[in-house]
Amino acid sequence: MAEPIRVLVTGAAGQIAYSLLFSVAKGDVFGKNQPITLLLLDIPPMMTVLGGVVMELQDCALPLLREIVATDKVEVAFKDLDAAILVGSMPRKEGMGRKDLLKANVAIFQTQGAALDKYAKKTVKVLVVGNPANTNCLIAMKSAPSIPKENFSCLTRLDHNRARSQVAMRCGVPATHVKNMIIWGNHSFTQYPDVHHCKVNVSGNEVDCFDAVKDEAWLKGDFIATVQQRGAAIIKARKLSSGMSAAKAICDHMRDIWFGTPEGEFISMGVYSTGNTYKVPNDLIYSFPVQIKNKSWKIVEGLAINDFSKAKMEATATELINERNTAMEFLAK
Numbered sequence: 001m002a003e004p005i006r007v008l009v010t011g012a013a014g015q016i017a018y019s020l021l022f023s024v025a026k027g028d029v030f031g032k033n034q035p036i037t038l039l040l041l042d043i044p045p046m047m048t049v050l051g052g053v054v055m056e057l058q059d060c061a062l063p064l065l066r067e068i069v070a071t072d073k074v075e076v077a078f079k080d081l082d083a084a085i086l087v088g089s090m091p092r093k094e095g096m097g098r099k100d101l102l103k104a105n106v107a108i109f110q111t112q113g114a115a116l117d118k119y120a121k122k123t124v125k126v127l128v129v130g131n132p133a134n135t136n137c138l139i140a141m142k143s144a145p146s147i148p149k150e151n152f153s154c155l156t157r158l159d160h161n162r163a164r165s166q167v168a169m170r171c172g173v174p175a176t177h178v179k180n181m182i183i184w185g186n187h188s189f190t191q192y193p194d195v196h197h198c199k200v201n202v203s204g205n206e207v208d209c210f211d212a213v214k215d216e217a218w219l220k221g222d223f224i225a226t227v228q229q230r231g232a233a234i235i236k237a238r239k240l241s242s243g244m245s246a247a248k249a250i251c252d253h254m255r256d257i258w259f260g261t262p263e264g265e266f267i268s269m270g271v272y273s274t275g276n277t278y279k280v281p282n283d284l285i286y287s288f289p290v291q292i293k294n295k296s297w298k299i300v301e302g303l304a305i306n307d308f309s310k311a312k313m314e315a316t317a318t319e320l321i322n323e324r325n326t327a328m329e330f331l332a333k
């Protein structure tokens, strides 16, 4: 059997990690023949809780899980990493403005980016989940100049999965019968779930999403709003943000990085925008349609963009530019 790979999960005592760690440790992400050393990072006050998570992982008696390292020290957590799943971030507290939240997260992702730069393998694949995920990813990437920019991505797969499921439910087909959904932009209310290139398998025939759904007003209205506001709807109902579905999306995203996307299909993820041909401004982490092969992603180029889509893509880019500019002010200090 292969040598164990070293996989970091930050925010390891939190609720997403609680749903995620079992799947990662049992081989759903890196393969059923790939042993794993799990590195679990959280902050000092959470070490007792993290100890409980470690006990549970041990009690799962998983054959691939060779070692668990639970720590509050970045120099331990980031050592020789093959993959880093950065979930932990500063949550918004009562009375905290968006700027304060961004400031706290810039500090976290600057530190963790520097730790990646110093301690991780140069081939490490980094997935940022903690919000604001796109901008946190940009900060981590900029703080790790020795690691290729292409190794960084942020999670918009949950939005992608949400959008797929909405269409699937509407058409009465399994979610796997809906492909090539696109999420453009920021993982926020301004994101744009775009069905113009989406296909639905209806009774064995692949048809355009608009023909399968047969309700253009819904696809251009309530569908978009539902996906954009799904996170808030879940918080309202559960009094907690998405946990299980976020964990599933993280697994989907990292598994696709490791093993590639199916031939002829694309998925959505936040990647570095510089060099794209969609006229999305440079120097952002922006969600695009991508295909992945040999652990490298490529933006799917040449898709037709109509005026409806263009306006929505620009709106979410504007939000990301503002977020980046504020974050960069904090980074400089």
Ligand SMILES: NC(=O)c1ccc[n+]([C@@H]2O[C@H](COP(=O)([O-])OP(=O)(O)OC[C@H]3O[C@@H](n4cnc5c(N)ncnc54)[C@H](O)[C@@H]3O)[C@@H](O)[C@H]2O)c1
Residues within 6 Å of the ligand: 010, 011, 012, 013, 014, 015, 016, 017, 041, 042, 043, 046, 087, 088, 089, 090, 091, 108, 128, 129, 130, 131, 132, 133, 155, 156, 157, 158, 159, 187, 241, 242, 243, 246
């Ligand atoms: N991108 C997405 O699609 C998506 C989806 C859902 C949630 N999220 C985000 O994921 C993050 C985690 O969500 P959760 O529900 O697990 O939150 P949670 O509060 O349950 O857990 C977060 C954990 O991170 C830890 N943490 C805080 N600062 C840290 C640091 N500097 N280093 C290591 N650990 C640290 C906390 O102590 C806590 O244990 C949030 O920012 C949330 O908004 C993103």
